[in-house]
Structures are given as structure tokens and as C-alpha cells.
Amino acid sequence: MTTIDKVYEEAVAAGLLPGASLIAGSINGETTFCQSFGRASLKEGVNRPFTDSTVCAVASMTKLMTSVAVLQCVEDGLLDLGKDARSLLPQIGTHGIITGFDDEGNTAILKPDSTPITLRMLLSHTSGHEYDWLSPLLGKWRASRNEGPWTGPTVEHKSALPLLFTPGTSFAYGAGHDWAGKAVEVATGTTLEDFMRARIWEPLGIAEDASFYPKTKEGMKARMADLSTLNDKGEPPAVDAPDFDILFGGTDCLGGAGVFITPKAYSIFVSAVSRRDAKLLKPASFDELFRPQLDETQEQALNDYVDQSPIHSRLLAMRIPQSIRKSWSFAGLIAKEGQEGRFGPGTVFWGGVPSTQWFIDRSTGIYGAAFCQTLPPMHPKILELHEKFQRDMYKLAITNSEQS
Structure with a gap:
């Protein structure tokens, strides 16, 4: 031994x-x-x-696979790391930036922001997003809406959050890869499951051992x-x-x-x-x-x-x-x-x-x-x-x- x-x-x-x-x-x-x-x-x-x-x-070890998938789409000319992703992802950043919280009124203080949010930012955690379970401020925002952190069926339910800072100016660990995976789906017209199977799992011979939906297989x-x-x-x-x-x-x-x-x-x-x-x-x-x-x-x-x-x-x-x-x-x-x-x-x-x-x-x-x-x-x-x-x-x- x-x-x-x-x-x-x-x-x-x-x-x-x-x-x-x-x-x-x-x-x-x-x-x-x-x-x-x-x-x-x-x-x-x-x-x-x-x-x-x-x-x-x-x-979160999924993130490495999603980064590879995004770069494959960039090679295919379907995505651009430097372009504003808001046109592909209409719910991203729509709440603006959260700058504080009014505890007495139970309302978030939000500032509109239209700074481009690029795939480069999403993949490097510089987009302004932070996981709501890591942020007390976002936790209050969720509670004010009678919502739990990171709940719901879709990327939009989980990750259409106020930003914590102007995109590109700082770092916070958040759901950028969830949004980036959604961008792959919009750009390719297929699910991330099917895209990864065709472009990652099958070429490596691991398609029978990887899935977003293992209970269906x-x-x-x-x-x-x-x-x-x-x-x-x-x-x-x-x-x-x-x-x-x-x-x-x-x-x-x-x-x-x-x-x-x-x-x-x-x-x-x-x-x-x-x-x-x-x-x-x-x-x-x-x-x-x-x-x-x-x-x-x-x-x-x-x-x-x-x-x-x-x-x-x-x-x-x-x-x-x-x-x-x-x-x-x-x-x-x-x-x-x-x-x-x-x-x-x-x-x-x-x-x-x-x-x-x-x-x-x-x-x-x-x-x-x-x-x-x-x-x-x-x-x-x-x-x-x-x-x-x-x-x-x-x-x-x-x-x-x-x-x-």
C-alpha cells in the first residue's frame, strides 16, 4: 500500500x-x-x-468543459469573446448594479448599467456577477423577492441577478459559465448536452459516462x-x-x-x-x-x-x-x-x-x-x-x- x-x-x-x-x-x-x-x-x-x-x-468542475465548448464556438465563428453578449442573452445584467439595500423599505438600491458584458468577462469572473449564496447583499435582494439563493429551473431563474460592480472592473466568483453555456446553446441552436456530446465527449470516447441528465440514461x-x-x-x-x-x-x-x-x-x-x-x-x-x-x-x-x-x-x-x-x-x-x-x-x-x-x-x-x-x-x-x-x-x- x-x-x-x-x-x-x-x-x-x-x-x-x-x-x-x-x-x-x-x-x-x-x-x-x-x-x-x-x-x-x-x-x-x-x-x-x-x-x-x-x-x-x-x-463547478463543469466550468472547464464549458470554457472549452465556448472556445470551440469561437473557432467556428459562432461566438466572439470580445463582443457584448447581451444581444444573445437578453436577461443578463437587466437589473443593473446593486449599490446597497434599504432595510427599512426592504428594497435594493439599484443603478442602471449598460456596459458591455463579454464572454471573456463571463469566463474570467469579471462580469460583475457573483453567486447570490456568496453575497449578503444579493441574499437580501433575493429575500425581498421571496426567492431563495440559486433556485429555479433555468439559468435565468438562477442567475439573472443584479451586478456587484461595473463589468470589467473587478473580480467576483459567479455564474458566468452558466450564461456562457446558454450563449453556446443560442449560437448553435442545440443544447449544451448535445454540443458537448458531439464536440467533447464523443471525440474523447466518454459519451456513455458524462451527462447533464444522468438519471434519464x-x-x-x-x-x-x-x-x-x-x-x-x-x-x-x-x-x-x-x-x-x-x-x-x-x-x-x-x-x-x-x-x-x-x-x-x-x-x-x-x-x-x-x-x-x-x-x-x-x-x-x-x-x-x-x-x-x-x-x-x-x-x-x-x-x-x-x-x-x-x-x-x-x-x-x-x-x-x-x-x-x-x-x-x-x-x-x-x-x-x-x-x-x-x-x-x-x-x-x-x-x-x-x-x-x-x-x-x-x-x-x-x-x-x-x-x-x-x-x-x-x-x-x-x-x-x-x-x-x-x-x-x-x-x-x-x-x-x-x-x-
Whole structure:
């Protein structure tokens, strides 16, 4: 048993995780590590193992796929990263900018704004949107309308929100990828599900293992993992979470959060992205995918935003130390410097609500992804496990490099 096997086996035995799957490889395409642990469900009478064929909700790890889909549409001449997307998405930005809230009158203070909102802004979280569950101001706005945060069936229900700042002037983590996925649908006249199947999943041979609607597909439904949760203090043992709807009533293809996929299939996708597979994008588009998108002001706003509160750091920092400068690409969060024993400079990360995470470390030549289905979101003790996984893969890559 390797060190990392032991770490996850102990986490399963302690009840921190019902199950998990880890996959890593070299950027030349070789899989260097693949291991799964524990169970896919804590439901009574269900004893399915968690494997690399278990169907998982990956939540915000959907964003990387949507960024690729948008860039494919740009290559096709159907979308333009620099054009105002309001004509494609008529409900975007219609509430203007929220500047405050009148508690006595229970009304938001809104300022009209018609600044162009581009796909570049939507994919880099500089459009002015913020998730309402992260923003107290938007939370008040929702409550004043008798609405819950991020609820409803469509992108419009969930994400037609007041903006927090003038588009292009700052950074906030929001539903830009949901809107960008909707732009793909408008531009192509098809669903994001059908577009991704034709342009991403089928070319990579993973179409039977990925969907926005796994419960409608017999081949996937029986393999779905069930979400579990730790207690209110975030302590084990985890228990089944039958009432938690990870889509909060969503029925649209949610480009920021809606894909269900197996660890093996998602890792095939991350591997293809890491080695810049021509099945997905042209070289110039991969350059755009990985390029830091933030100017100096936006980058400072990102770093301030991640450090704004413990919950922001937990959800967004990926356990990257505060001392390491961060930027943002269409792919995800960029660590501009390396961290000794863990990753090299320019490594890109992102994760998802059920404490899932991926990384691409091109300077070291490795990628990896860790899957589980456990709440609360991005639980610190689980992310600590994933960091140990990353460190082990880094150490293995360095050792192999020194021996070759």
C-alpha cells in the first residue's frame, strides 16, 4: 500500500469519506496513478464500491468543459469573446448594479448599467456577477423577492441577478459559465448536452459516462454515487444526504455546475486538456484557455476576494497559501508561483461543491483529479487529503524525472 492509499483508507475508516477515486498522469498521456476507496452510497442496503466508473456530480468542475465548448464556438465563428453578449442573452445584467439595500423599505438600491458584458468577462469572473449564496447583499435582494439563493429551473431563474460592480472592473466568483453555456446553446441552436456530446465527449470516447441528465440514461443511473454529509460542525462520520439537491431545482444544462461524470471519464478530459489534444481545440485556443485573463486591478481584486473571509478561502483558494499570487484563466485558478513539494509555477486548479478537485501542472508535467461526494462544500479536511495526493504525485513525477 502506498502512502496516499493509506491516507484515504484511514479517512474512509474514520467516516470522513464514504468513498473516493483518485487519478493522475503525465502530460504526455500516461496514467501514473489510479485508485479508488470505499463505497458509493451510505443508503441502507446499498453496498456498491466507489470506483473510477462511479457517476459523480462534479459541480463547478463543469466550468472547464464549458470554457472549452465556448472556445470551440469561437473557432467556428459562432461566438466572439470580445463582443457584448447581451444581444444573445437578453436577461443578463437587466437589473443593473446593486449599490446597497434599504432595510427599512426592504428594497435594493439599484443603478442602471449598460456596459458591455463579454464572454471573456463571463469566463474570467469579471462580469460583475457573483453567486447570490456568496453575497449578503444579493441574499437580501433575493429575500425581498421571496426567492431563495440559486433556485429555479433555468439559468435565468438562477442567475439573472443584479451586478456587484461595473463589468470589467473587478473580480467576483459567479455564474458566468452558466450564461456562457446558454450563449453556446443560442449560437448553435442545440443544447449544451448535445454540443458537448458531439464536440467533447464523443471525440474523447466518454459519451456513455458524462451527462447533464444522468438519471434519464439507464447506463449511468445505476452507477450514480449518493451525496453524503458530515455533521453541522463538519465532523465525521458522514451520513447519507437524501434531501440535498445539488442543482437546487435546475433543469437547464448548467454550464457552471451541472455535469455528472465518472472519475475515469473526467480524467480522460483533463488529460486531453493538459496535453492540448487537437480533438478539442487548436493550439491558439489552448493558449487562450490557459492564459491569465486578469489585468493588474482585476488580479488584485481576485487576491483580495479569496482572502476576504474564511469561507472565501475555503471555497476558492484550493489550499494555495495566501503568500502565493493568484490569477485566473478560462481554465481555472492559476498559482503564479510554485509551492515547494506540491506544484510548479503556473499550475491551474479548480474544484466542485462535493469536495472534488483537479489540477494541471504543466511545469512539472502532471495532472490529477480527486473525486468524492461529500458535503459541506470543499471541506477543509477532505481538501487536505487532496493536497497530500497532489504532493505524492508531484514527488513521484520529480523522482521519475531524476531517474530518467
